[in-house]
Amino acid sequence: MNRTQLIRQMAQRSELTQADCKRILAVLEAKITQALYEGETLYLPPLGVFEIRYHLPRSGQNPQTGAAMEIPLKTVVAFKPSSALKQAVNQS
Known part of the structure; x- marks a missing residue:
């Protein structure tokens, strides 16, 4: 389903x-x-939780050259579905 279909429904x-x-x-x-x-966690009880997660900086290797490199802090958006949503999806 795309945005237009969602709006129509x-x-x-x-x-x-x-x-x-x-x-x-x-x-x-x-x-x-x-x-x-703003760093808030958003709770939508029938759906789940939207939150920000942080992946700390770490050292790694460049896969092409093998040289050591520092991988910077990464901020990502995460969604954790509620148990009700999981059950609804698993029933179908």
Whole structure:
């Protein structure tokens, strides 16, 4: 499912227009992004948890030359699904 299909299905299941659903989805995306940027963990009980995880700097090797190199700190977005979501997916 892509973004357009999601918006269409949101409009069909609610009494909102596709334009309204598109704006709601944009606000939701912006708020999730803002919360993660500010270092917050976002709990959405029926779905799961969005959070920031940090991969600490470490030393490694360049695979082409074999030379030692330092791999910098990396910040990544992680999503941990709730048990209800896991069960719903496993039932199908």
